[in-house]
Amino acid sequence: xxxxxxxxxxxxxxxxxxxxxxxxxxxxxxxxxxxxxxxxxxxxxxxxxxxxxxxxxxxxxxxxxxxxxxxxxxxxxxxxxxxxxxxxxxxxxxxxxxxxxxxxxxxxxxxxxxxxxxxxxxxxxxxxxxxxxxxxxxxxxxxxxxxxxxxxxxxxxxxxxxxxxxxxxxxxxxxxxxxxxxxxxxxxxxxxxxxxxxxxxxxxxxxxxxxxxxxxxxxxxxxxxxxxxxxxxxxxxxxxxxxxxxxxxxxxxxxxxxxxxxxxxxxxxxxxxxxxxxxxxxxxxxxxxxxxxxxxxxxxxxxxxxxxxxxxxxxxxxxxxxxxxxxxxxxxxxxxxxxxxxxxxxxxxxxxxxxxxxxxxxxxxxxxxxxxxxxxxxxxxxxxxxxxxxxxxxxxxxxxxxxxxxxxxxxxxxxxxxxxxxxxxxxxxxxxxxxxxxxxxxxx
Numbered sequence: 001x002x003x004x005x006x007x008x009x010x011x012x013x014x015x016x017x018x019x020x021x022x023x024x025x026x027x028x029x030x031x032x033x034x035x036x037x038x039x040x041x042x043x044x045x046x047x048x049x050x051x052x053x054x055x056x057x058x059x060x061x062x063x064x065x066x067x068x069x070x071x072x073x074x075x076x077x078x079x080x081x082x083x084x085x086x087x088x089x090x091x092x093x094x095x096x097x098x099x100x101x102x103x104x105x106x107x108x109x110x111x112x113x114x115x116x117x118x119x120x121x122x123x124x125x126x127x128x129x130x131x132x133x134x135x136x137x138x139x140x141x142x143x144x145x146x147x148x149x150x151x152x153x154x155x156x157x158x159x160x161x162x163x164x165x166x167x168x169x170x171x172x173x174x175x176x177x178x179x180x181x182x183x184x185x186x187x188x189x190x191x192x193x194x195x196x197x198x199x200x201x202x203x204x205x206x207x208x209x210x211x212x213x214x215x216x217x218x219x220x221x222x223x224x225x226x227x228x229x230x231x232x233x234x235x236x237x238x239x240x241x242x243x244x245x246x247x248x249x250x251x252x253x254x255x256x257x258x259x260x261x262x263x264x265x266x267x268x269x270x271x272x273x274x275x276x277x278x279x280x281x282x283x284x285x286x287x288x289x290x291x292x293x294x295x296x297x298x299x300x301x302x303x304x305x306x307x308x309x310x311x312x313x314x315x316x317x318x319x320x321x322x323x324x325x326x327x328x329x330x331x332x333x334x335x336x337x338x339x340x341x342x343x344x345x346x347x348x349x350x351x352x353x354x355x356x357x358x359x360x361x362x363x364x365x366x367x368x369x370x371x372x373x374x375x376x377x378x379x380x381x382x383x384x385x386x387x388x389x390x391x392x393x394x395x396x397x398x399x400x401x402x403x404x405x406x407x408x409x410x411x412x413x414x415x416x417x418x419x420x421x422x423x424x425x426x427x428x429x430x431x432x433x434x435x436x437x438x439x440x441x442x443x444x
Contacts, residue, residue, distance in 0.1 A: 012146060016137040019228050023137075024150045026086070026130050029216060030123045031157030032164075033093070035296065036208060037062050037116065038272045039165040039289050041390070042279075046175045047201045048109055049187065051402050052276070056394035059268060061113040063387035065120025066127070066380055073128040074377030082133045083228045089125025090220040092118060097213030104206035107198060115209075124380055131360060132376045137229070143361060145315075148307040151357040155300035162296055164208050166289035173201045176285055243374040247367075252440060256363025257378045259433040263355045265385030266326070266426035269393050270348050271295065273419065276397065277345060280404040280416045281338070291346060299349040306354035319358050320434030325351035326427035333420045334413065341417065348423070355430060362437055389426075393419045 012020050037058065045055035077085040096119025103111035134150045135143045170176070174197045175186040186197060247253050271292060278288030309318060329351065332344035360379050364372045396419040400406025404416040 012149075013138045016229060019226075020134070020137050020150070022223060022226060022228075023086075023130050023133055024153050025219065026126050027150055027154040028157030028160075029093070029212075029219065030126055031154040032161040032212060033119060033123060033157075034062075034161065035158035035271065035292075036161035036165045036169075036212075038268065039162070039170060039275055039285070039292070040205060041272050042275045042285055043170060043173060043201075043205060044109065044112070046173065046184075046186065046285075047198055047205075050109075052394040052397045052404075053391060056272075056390045057113060058116060059272060059390040060387050061116040062120050063264070063268065063383050063385075065117040066124045066383040067387060068117075069121040069124035070128055070377040070380040070383075073125040073380070074374050076125075077129055078373055081230060082129050083223065083230070085125050085129035086133075086223055087220060089122045089129060090216050090223070092122030092125065094122070094213045094216040094220065096120070096122060097209045097216065100206045100209040104202045107202055112205075119209075124383075127383075128376050128380045131379070132364070132372045135361070135364065135372065143365075145307060145310050147361050148303065148310065148354060148357045152300065152303040152307060155296050155303065159293060159296050159300065162289060162293045166286050166293060168208060169204055170289050171286035172204050173285075175201050178284075243371045246371055247375050247378065250367075252365070252437070253363050253367070253375055253378070255433055255436055256359055257382050259430055260356070260359050260363070260379050260382035261385035262426040262429040263352075263359055263385070264383045265389030266423040266430075267352055267356070268386035269390055269420070269423050269426075270330075270345060270352070272390055273393060273397075273416070274342075274345055276404055276416055277333075277342060277420075280414060281342065291342065295346040295349040298346065299353045302350045302353035306358075310354075314438075315354075315358050316362060316434055316437035318354060319362075320431055320438070322351040322354055323427050323431035323434055327424065327431065330420055330424045330427060334417050334424065337414065337417045345420075351427075359430070359433065385426075389422055393422050396422075 041055045041058045044050060044058055045052065073085060073089070076088065096115050096117070099115035099118060100112070103115050130150075131147060134147050138146055175184075177185050179185050186194065189197070274292050274295065275285055275288040278291060279285065283291075306318060306322070326348055329344040329348040333341045333348075336344070363379060364375050367375055397404060397416050399415050405414045407415055409415060409418040
């Protein structure tokens, strides 16, 4: 348990309260983008009749954009400052969202993938900027708690994205209609009827992205005309190469980046493939997305609880406890399965709740503003875990064919259940990082 003193700095300084609120709203914006996109893997699979692997290219493009743009974003921010970085990020976000209109009109899957990539170029700017910006808005001793609080608004946007995906996209897709025997009608139709349904369904996917594009533009102009704190003068004293060298020799930071790769991979796999897991149980996509919303509700609630617990318990130890919880719940998903496995898959979100901001804050702990700006880019690049790990999980689910239960691993584990071995491995890595952090404290 933490030692307490008579004076404890406030989580958010009064002089930064308004900028803190505005920047925190950005966390909800990229949460919306993340979690309206996860169920689109299943949607594109049905509409375009793709394999699990090809459908997972949605995640590869979406999270790959973070990887490509994170370092350029950090270098831009060093030169031009936080506010300029946020404006560029919002502009790219809006552009990517608006590109869904021509992609749907032309009905070309690769154009949707390009739209996702450009959109996440913008998200890379926003995350590279907003996270260290929040850390800088107050006393360093409350930085991790402050970031956890701001990050708690990320799943609020995620919940809205999930709700929109469930009620305004998945529930309206004609390609998911079933016959009286519970079989998909769409694959059996002649091509001319398929073409009409495909056009309609792709426009259903397009609409929420175009709408959020206009919302993002409104936020762009709000920030453009609002005075924001300028920490730019404090982060441009040294050359970027010097920061890279220092970070390369910082073991805690490097381990943090690696751990973040595995955490993001686990998060995206659990939230993307819960729909596939439900489908294997005979649950429709729109209903399966409702379970995802429940999972996000658990995630959101526990993030606030976890942030509060950090007032009394060391964040590194909490990270380890939560990682152990994730290991247990995912083990049940793999080896027990069924409805109980689904409950455990939902419960996994409880244990993922504090992981991203805690790993982020621990990795940047003790760094100067100068190094933290560059360091943030590495942690945003770590989102690449959400790009390639779902592809691998999709490949595992394709072992016996395009279905989800074509073969049984070890004679009794459906391939979709077995595919969650990847999140299991991810939580072991996170637990290892927690142990490493605690050893570091003991050695000081």
